[in-house]
Structures are given as C-alpha cells and as structure tokens.
Amino acid sequence: MKQDIKVSVDAVVFGYSPEEGIQVLLIKRKYEPFQKSWALPGGLVLNEESLEEAVHRELQEEAGIDVNYLEQLYSFGQPARDPRNRVISVAHFGLVRPDDYQLSAQTDAEDVAWFSIKRIPRLAFDHKQIIDVAIKRLRSKIVYEPIGFELLDKEFPFSDLEKLYQVLLDNDLDRRNFKKRIMALGFLEEVNKTLQRKAGRPAKLYRFNKKKYFELKERGYHSDLFYS
Amino acid sequence: MKQDIKVSVDAVVFGYSPEEGIQVLLIKRKYEPFQKSWALPGGLVLNEESLEEAVHRELQEEAGIDVNYLEQLYSFGQPARDPRNRVISVAHFGLVRPDDYQLSAQTDAEDVAWFSIKRIPRLAFDHKQIIDVAIKRLRSKIVYEPIGFELLDKEFPFSDLEKLYQVLLDNDLDRRNFKKRIMALGFLEEVNKTLQRKAGRPAKLYRFNKKKYFELKERGYHSDLFYS
DNA sequence: GCAAAAGTGTTTATCTTACACCCATGT
DNA sequence: ACATGGGTGTAAGATAAACACTTTTGC
Numbered sequence: 001m002k003q004d005i006k007v008s009v010d011a012v013v014f015g016y017s018p019e020e021g022i023q024v025l026l027i028k029r030k031y032e033p034f035q036k037s038w039a040l041p042g043g044l045v046l047n048e049e050s051l052e053e054a055v056h057r058e059l060q061e062e063a064g065i066d067v068n069y070l071e072q073l074y075s076f077g078q079p080a081r082d083p084r085n086r087v088i089s090v091a092h093f094g095l096v097r098p099d100d101y102q103l104s105a106q107t108d109a110e111d112v113a114w115f116s117i118k119r120i121p122r123l124a125f126d127h128k129q130i131i132d133v134a135i136k137r138l139r140s141k142i143v144y145e146p147i148g149f150e151l152l153d154k155e156f157p158f159s160d161l162e163k164l165y166q167v168l169l170d171n172d173l174d175r176r177n178f179k180k181r182i183m184a185l186g187f188l189e190e191v192n193k194t195l196q197r198k199a200g201r202p203a204k205l206y207r208f209n210k211k212k213y214f215e216l217k218e219r220g221y222h223s224d225l226f227y228s
Numbered sequence: 229m230k231q232d233i234k235v236s237v238d239a240v241v242f243g244y245s246p247e248e249g250i251q252v253l254l255i256k257r258k259y260e261p262f263q264k265s266w267a268l269p270g271g272l273v274l275n276e277e278s279l280e281e282a283v284h285r286e287l288q289e290e291a292g293i294d295v296n297y298l299e300q301l302y303s304f305g306q307p308a309r310d311p312r313n314r315v316i317s318v319a320h321f322g323l324v325r326p327d328d329y330q331l332s333a334q335t336d337a338e339d340v341a342w343f344s345i346k347r348i349p350r351l352a353f354d355h356k357q358i359i360d361v362a363i364k365r366l367r368s369k370i371v372y373e374p375i376g377f378e379l380l381d382k383e384f385p386f387s388d389l390e391k392l393y394q395v396l397l398d399n400d401l402d403r404r405n406f407k408k409r410i411m412a413l414g415f416l417e418e419v420n421k422t423l424q425r426k427a428g429r430p431a432k433l434y435r436f437n438k439k440k441y442f443e444l445k446e447r448g449y450h451s452d453l454f455y456s
Numbered sequence: 457g458c459a460a461a462a463g464t465g466t467t468t469a470t471c472t473t474a475c476a477c478c479c480a481t482g483t
Numbered sequence: 484a485c486a487t488g489g490g491t492g493t494a495a496g497a498t499a500a501a502c503a504c505t506t507t508t509g510c
C-alpha cells in the first residue's frame with residue numbers, strides 16, 4: 001500500500017504575433033508512451049528542485065527557451081492520465097515573445113514548434129485539456145491584470161495591443177474607447193519612435209511601465225481593464 | 229536519482245457564523261512531526277483515488293465532515309516544506325455550513341475545531357501560508373461568483389449575507405445599494421417565512437436559487453457582484 | 457490620387473453612489 | 484415607550500458606450 005505516484009510539471013507557454021494570433025509551444029515526444037506525438041513541454045520533478053525550477057529547466061532542456069512570465073495553473077491528478085504509472089502533473093502557464101527565441105529541440109524532444117491555438121494537433125496524455133484550462137485562464141486574467149504586455153514586443157504600436165485583446169476576447173472593441181481606457185490606467189507610456197510595418201501611417205510606439213504599474217497597485221489602486 | 233517525492237492533499241475548509249465571522253477547520257496532529265500542533269486536515273493521496281476523492285476521504289477520516297463546495301487551490305512544492313521527506317501538497321479550498329456537522333476527531337486526529345481566521349494558532353508545516361492563499365482566494369472569488377451562499381443556511385435573512393460580505397471585504401457597504409445589486413442578479417428568491425433571532429423586526433428569509441444561477445450563467449450572462 | 461493603417465472628441469445612456477426615515481417586534 | 488434590527492426610493496455623479504472623419508505614409 002506504499003504510495004507510488006510520480007510528480008511532473010508541464011508548461012503551457014503562449015506566444016503571440018499579429019499574423020498568427022495566440023500560439024502555444026509544443027514538443028514532439030522522442031520516447032514512449034506517445035512517441036512522436038505532440039505534447040506539452042514538461043517532465044518529472046527532480047528531488048531537490050522546486051516546481052518552478054523544474055518548469056524552467058524542462059523548457060530549457062526541451063525547447064531552449066526562457067519564459068518571461070510564469071505562474072502555476074492547476075494540478076492534474078486523475079489516476080489514469082498516464083498509461084504507465086500514476087503521475088500527477090502540476091501544470092504551469094507561461095508567456096513569452098516568440099521572436100525573442102529561436103526554438104531548438106534539445107535532448108528529450110524530437111521537435112519543437114509553435115501552433116496556433118486554432119489548429120492544435122492531437123496531443124499526448126490529457127494535454128489538450130490542460131491547454132483548454134490555460135486558455136481560459138489567459139482570457140480571464142488578461143481582463144484584470146496587464147499580462148498582455150508580456151506577449152508583445154517591449155515597444156509596440158497601439159494597434160498590436162488592440163488586436164491582442166480582440167483576438168483573446170473576440171469581441172469587436174471600439175478603438176477610441178479602448179485607447180481611452182488603457183491610457184487612463186496610467187502605466188502605458190509613449191516612446192518617441194514610430195514604426196511602419198506595411199502600408200499606412202506610421203504608428204507611435206508604446207511601452208508598458210511595469211514599475212509604474214506596481215506603484216499604482218501598491219497604492220490600493222484597483223481597476224479592471226474590461227468588464228465585458 | 230530516482231524520484232522520491234510524496235503527494236498529499238490538504239484542505240482549507242471555511243465556515244461562517246454571524247457571531248464568529250469566518251472560521252477555518254483545523255485538526256490537532258496525533259503523530260510526529262508536529263505532534264500536537266494544529267494543522268490543516270489532509271494526508272497522502274492513495275494510489276487509486278483522485279485528488280478530490282482524497283480530500284473528501286481525509287475530511288471524513290479526520291473531522292467527520294463533508295464539504296458542500298470544494299475546489300483546488302494551489303500546489304505547494306518547496307523541497308523543504310516537510311522535515312522528513314519531500315512532500316508536494318495539492319491544497320484545496322472548501323466551504324461548509326458549520327452547523328450542518330458535529331465535528332468529531334477520528335482516527336488520525338487528536339482533536340478538531342473551528343478557529344476564527346483572526347485567531348489562528350501556530351500551525352504545522354507551511355499551513356499558515358496555505359491558509360493565507362485560501363483567504364485571498366475566498367475574498368477575491370466572492371466578488372464574482374456566488375459562493376457566499378455555501379456558507380449560509382439554506383434559508384437566511386438578508387442581513388446574514390450583508391454581514392458576510394462586510395466581514396470578507398471589510399468595507400462598509402450601503403445596505404440599500406447592496407440589496408439592489410444582489411436582487412438585480414436575479415437568482416436570489418424570497419421564501420415565504422420570517423425569522424427573528426433576537427430583538428427587532430422579524431426578517432424575511434431568502435434562498436439562493438442555484439438552478440436559476442446556472443441558467444443565467446449559461447446564457448453568457450456575466451456580472452461581477454462588486455467592483456470595489 | 458488612392459489604398460492602408462493610425463489618430464482623435466463629444467454626446468448619450470447606463471450604472472454607481474450617497475443618503476435617512478419608517479416598520480415590526482420584544483422587553 | 485424604547486431599543487433593536489429590518490425594510491425601503493430617489494437624485495446626483497461617475498463611468499461606459501456609441502459614433503465617423505482626418506492624417507500620414509507607400510505605391
């Protein structure tokens with residue numbers, strides 16, 4: 001009757017680009033079970049490392065990336081979720097700017113790639129479910145915490161932010177009202193540059209001032225970004 | 229280098245009474261480590277049971293109660309949180325009407341009791357931290373989901389709900405505005421009874437209509453109970 | 457000069473807040 | 484009759500929503 005359960009971590013890492021929308025990072029498994037299936041990066045926790053450390057290590061080992069935002073998502077522990085042994089997975093949720101890294105399959109993975117969340121292949125284990133939970137978390141979190149910025153370039157045109165919110169919340173939002181609301185929050189600042197991506201008028205660039213955000217937050221200031 | 233980590237569940241079960249405020253269920257440990265310390269009910273997950281089942285079982289075994297609301301809270305996995313082996317605890321968050329049960333220490337616990345969250349004794353392991361996270365979750369969740377009703381009698385005077393929200397959010401709320409908002413949500417219904425607890429005019433009793441709530445929720449209806 | 461994307465204010469409607477007195481009961 | 488807790492509406496202020504034309508660039 002001795003307990004025989006293993007503990008792993010998995011990471012749902014989201015990226016974004018105005019062309020591809022929201023993407024998720026997947027690896028192709030090198031070994032059984034689910035050999036050659038796409039799956040979330042992750043693996044067993046080592047005896048001496050924290051859960052977070054395990055996630056960072058696995059992301060490094062399997063995909064060669066380093067997220068700039070990470071939080072715990074949920075622990076998945078159904079007895080039958082792994083066909084071999086019982087494995088409880090502490091799933092995490094991460095955000096990264098895809099352009100910051102060149103993906104490279106490392107030791108444990110045969111391949112790594114970004115997939116649009118609209119076209120996710122069949123996945124190993126219960127990883128599809130985990131992604132669904134993560135997407136829900138992303139959608140709900142983005143309305144009350146400024147995590148969207150972690151997905152955009154450090155300096156970005158305002159329209160990127162607009163598109164990100166539209167893609168995530170898929171409601172048409174009024175550009176003028178959106179800008180008013182965001183600017184009223186007080187932590188977005190204009191940098192003195194412009195960017196032109198294709199045609200059209202060049203866009204001013206903006207930057208998320210994280211320090212200012214935390215100052216405002218400290219002062220008991222609270223405001224949802226959107227109520228809709 | 230084989231993984232040597234155990235998996236446990238712990239439960240932060242909240243109760244409420246208008247006199248005592250928010251209370252948390254604790255047990256006094258029978259065995260080492262932390263023998264005779266107060267601690268959260270919980271214990272190792274069995275090989276064949278789900279995490280939720282483990283929580284229900286432990287609550288039954290240690291305190292003789294059955295919660296009517298339960299959700300996963302967070303997994304605590306710092307390598308040093310248990311002095312013996314490494315144990316990862318999947319903490320849960322539960323709500324119960326204290327009057328529904330007579331607490332009774334069972335096999336693994338020497339004692340069980342409710343403690344006001346204002347007077348929590350020194351606890352075993354990192355359980356104080358876990359409770360802090362749970363309180364935060366309770367406070368934040370009660371503003372956007374009607375979980376408060378799980379803490380009140382099935383039929384309750386409106387003032388109980390008022391007091392619950394005041395205690396939790398500790399802001400003075402306007403009784404008239406509060407009632408308007410709650411009633412506008414459309415899932416609280418008057419039952420045709422009154423209750424008199426001490427002096428004063430007898431209070432009408434109300435009931436949370438869970439079915440109506442889920443109907444409204446299905447229809448894409450969303451509304452925060454409070455923004456403050 | 458026209459297509460493409462960025463930039464920008466005002467008015468109206470809705471929602472939130474502030475506020476105070478009367479009612480029904482027990483003692 | 485008074486103390487205790489329960490019940491109730493309205494007006495002012497704040498916030499969100501609706502709405503469309505001009506600007507700057509590349510081709």
